Amino acid sequence: MIRTAWRNALAHKARLAMTMLAVLLGTAFVSGTLVFTGTLSGAYTRSSEKSFTDLDVQLRSATNAGGHDTRRLLDELLLRRAAALPGAQRATGTVSGFAALADRHGKLVGQGWKTRGVGYSSPGHGRPAHGSGAPGNGASVDGGPGFSMVEGRGPVAAGEVALDVKTAERTGYRVGDSVRLSVSGPVLVGKVTGLFRTDDGNVAAGGTLTLFDTATAQRLFAAPGHYNQIDLTAAPGTTPERLKREAAKLVPHGVEAVTAAELTDEQADENTTSFRQLAQVLLGCAGIALFVGVFLIVNTFTMLIDRRTRELALLRAVGATRGQVVRAVLAEAGLVGLVAGAAGLACGVGVAAVVRAVLSAAGANLPDGPLVVGAAPVAAAPALGVGVTVLAAWAPARRAAKIPPVAALSAVHAPPGARSLAVRNTVGAVLAAIGAVLAAAASAIPGGRIALGLGAVLLMVGVLVLTPLLSRPVIAAAGPALRRFGTAGRLAGQNAVRDPRRTAATASALTIGLALVACLSVIGASANRTVKELAASNWRADYQITMANDGPLTAGTEAALRRLGEVTATSPRREVPAQVKGAEPTVVGFRASDIDRLLDMHFAEGSFAPGNTAVVDRKTADSNGWKLGDTIQVTWPDGFRSSLKLTGIYVNRLDGGVKTDISVMDPHLNRVTDNQIMVKTEGGPSERAEAALRRTLGDSPAIKVENKDEVVGGITGTVGLVLNVLYGMLVLAVVIAVLGVVNTLAMSVHERAREIGLLRAVGLDRAEVRRMIRLEAVAISLLGGVLGVLLGAFLGWALGELVASLGFDSWTLVLPWGRLVLVVGAAALVGVTAAVWPARRAARLDILAAIRTE
Incomplete structure (x- = not known):
């Protein structure tokens, strides 16, 4: 029967060509996506590994510090103590943070969240160990990930910077040029003293890396004498895991120790997140394409079997069982799927190479490296090709096995009649009705997303059955x-x-x-x-002020805007974690005196009043039984509890939850920061008003000024x-x-x-x-x-x-x-x-x- 299937496939190769092409396209899409994402992931991982070749363990602010300011914990004392750890050969204090670099037209270079600045100490500027009796141990200040100067020198004084080579190529900056950059405050002007090459994964992902002298970096990104991270190098014979355990005994609460392997995985994961999301979309679309191909395969094998009725009946007449006929048809489908899947894999590798070249030509900064054809695409393409074709050919194969030999040989075999169509229509009607009801009622029942998804699938299947x-x-x-x-x-x-x-x-x-x-x-x-x-x-509001990296604006930004003559009203939007029974786990703060001129909250009852007051959306109020004049208990991040009087209930048209005056929440915050400021100007938006705002903000490339x-x-x-x-x-x-x-x-x-x-x-x-x-x-x-x-x-x-x-x-x-x-x-x-x-x-x-x- 296998030989029969092989001969049938060869005999009908022209009629099977479209089926093979459909399966080939779908598997090429899947394998190409897997090869592309595997290539990027491998390149980013290798780049990240190079970024952390000079360290084995890093001390940094804990990711679960609960919003508390831990910057002051990474100081000179902790650096010296880290250098004295058993198994530590060297401890290095590093300083880094967001640094927006402007191009020659004043625009931000790169993506905001990947534009970074790092403190740098040239060879010979390290600091010797303090209080360390172990030979070979040392504490020093250095500049982040590995880099090497290819032109000029590193910065050694305030007003000097060095740029990575890729950024210099994109912007046209050279040694001796003056550049404008900003962290979150005033614009800085620096002279480019050198260009360097780096393996930093963020630069490979399209970001920028700017080097400052250590004192300037500490002032910008931490505080004098403090660091963002402390990097430890293990002495010979000490494993990173052992050094991590020793460091964990040393660090105070709010600081954690992580190995270089963990840092590599984190950075590679961060850089490939967007591509993984794209890969999921691509794989979903490839799945849809393969599902569509199922109908083509079903049609092809149904029509082929109709044409081969006599042949199949003859096989039955000479002793072939129903199972053998089914297996013969499925073997033929499997051969088609195997060939199409193998061809799809080859095409997928080509697709990945083309996509990578096109994205690079379009300006996407992709890391260098060879195409990686891993086990996943190699296994997925043939498996999908065979699986899809065999699954689609199952029903036609079963139908072929049911052909009575005598009826077929006498050419009186007929396709399924009205009765089978009636059964099909009944099943389709039931599935479509259930699916339509679930989809329509999804918005009114718990677990609506699942209900909608299930309803959509059932409805679509029902409609296809009813077609x-x-x-x-x-x-x-x-x-x-x-x-x-x-x-x-x-x-x-x-x-x-x-x-x-x-x-x-x-x-x-x-x-x-x-x-x-x-x-x-x-x-x-x-x-x-x-x-x-x-x-x-x-x-x-006429304008919205935010940071390019969506981070916090510098302290005093709103105060500077309020002093501007063109500005008539301002309010930040501050969102802080807080405990409110029956409401979202955050409270949003506005300037109550100005908010009515900046936002229309569509109050159903009451209004936004200054003082120890709060407003809440209608849905939250109804679910908790709150009415105007009621008292809401709020527990702030510092543990203090406030009693806020409910003065307004609004219709949730944008975002819901509890909102209060910023004067209520600010005393309970360790640091008062704003991620967004709304501004109303006299006479509405205009070129003059926008220019005044940008001028007040120092024409900073780090700050976005956007009108409605x-x-x-x-x-x-x-x-x-x-x-x-x-x-x-x-x-x-x-x-x-x-x-x-x-x-x-x-x-x-x-x-x-x-x-x-x-x-x-x-x-x-x-x-x-x-x-x-x-x-x-x-x-x-x-x-x-x-x-x-x-x-x-x-x-x-x-x-x-x-x-x-x-x-x-x-x-x-x-x-x-x-x-x-x-x-x-x-x-x-x-x-x-x-x-x-x-x-x-x-x-x-x-x-x-x-x-x-x-």
Whole structure:
């Protein structure tokens, strides 16, 4: 039977070509994604390993310090004590932090969260050990990750800096140039004294690294005589784990010891996070493409088995069991999947190389390194290829095994009749009904996300099962349009519904892809409208001030803005962890005296009043039974408890929770910092006002000054970018759907060769034959397009309702009719494109040869 399967695969290789191509595309997408992410992950890991070659253990502020300021703990005393640890050869104090570098046009270079500054001590400037009796032990100050000067020298005094080579190449800065940079306060001007090469993983990921002299770095990033980290080098014979255990006995509360291996994993993980998220999206889209390919495979093997009825029956007649027939068909499918998977792996490696080259050419800073073809893509591509094809061929194989030998040999075997369709329709109706109810009710029940996901799957499966039933009324609705094309149009309509199962399987591939496109279109249009309406109804401020790295603004920023003559109102937005029974674990603070001129909180009752007061959103108030005048108990981070009088209840249109005056929370904060400041200017936004704000902030590249339109544009632009990426990824599913239509029509032309020959004999010319095949393809594609748009619009509505129920009360549903109509039009275009080759083939059939076909 294996030999039979091999011979059948070779005999029908042309008919299996589209199936192999569909599986190849899907597996290439999967393997390419795995190779690409594996390559980046390996390169970032190697880069990070090089960053920490000079240390074995690092002392740093604990990640679970609870928001307390631990900077003062890493001081000279701890450095000397660390140097004296048993097994420590050297202790090095390092200072680093956010440092925004401006290009020649004053714009920030690199991404804010990856632009860093580091303290540097040139050789000979280290500090000797203090209080260490162990020979070879030493305490010194040094400059972070390993780097080597390639031009000039390192900074040794205030006003001097050194830049990494990659940043110098991007900006055009050279030794001797003056550069502008900022941490969070005033803009600094430094002279470039040198260029250096570094293995820092952040630089490899597109960031910048600027070196300062140690005293300047301590003043900017810590405090005089203090450090951000203390790096320990283990003496020969001491393992990093042992040195870590010794250091853990030394460090005070709020400081932790971590090994170089742990630091490497953290940095590599941080740098690859965005690419891993992209990889998950890519793999999800590849999964959709493979799922779409299942319909193509099912159609192909169903049609092949129909053509080989006599052959399979003969095998049964000479002694083959049902199980052997099933295994023969599955073996044939497995061979197809294995070849397609292996080819997909090879193509995937090429795809990864091309994607990497394209991203590098587009300006993405990717680390250097060879392509890494790991075990995952090598195993995944063939396994997916074989698994998908065998799974898809299971039902046709079972159907082949049930063919009665005598009925097949006498050519009276018929396809499943009305009874099996009735069972299918019943099952489909039940699944679709359950799925629709779950999706529609997801916003009103606990665990709505799970309910929506399950409902969407059941609804989609139900619609796919029901497609044979739905195909007749949908294609019948297109009847008047088809009849305008005369005999060819009428025949196309009849051919499209001749075999409802085949039509359904062909159209279902398009249904899935276009349903997702339609759903994304609804979500994207609704998100854009919602954000714009929120900005229009909530946002009264003219400008928003934030840091480029989303970190805290320097102390005194708001005070400087309030002194500006053009400014009429300001308020920070301070969010601090606090315990409030029945509410979110954070409390947000505003300047109560100015907030009404900056935000419209849509109060249902009361207002925002200064003093020991609070306001809360309607949903939280109702769930806790709070009313105006009630007292809310708040426990602040320092453990102090406050009693706040509830003076207002607002409608949650942007964010909910408890809000109070900043004067209430500030006394309980170790450090008062602002991540966002809202500003109202006299006369509204203007070039003059913005220039005054930027001038007051020192024209700092580290600080973003955005008006309302820019804030909204940033949000909607991000949404649009994500949607465009997803649209691009779903193109693969549509391409495979096109292959399905091509394959079905091509094999259908082969099946109907005699029929087409007779039509030609009675007067249908070649142009009409081509028109008939094209119209049939358009009818099938429009069936998939209409069902996909309806399904996607419903799921988009259900998802929007869920978003609204989760606290985003202002969500506005938008049905982008123009884009949805465009999706249906694209489905028709798919039909026309897919029919080109089958129609040409049908028109070129020899009439007499076709009539003689059995």
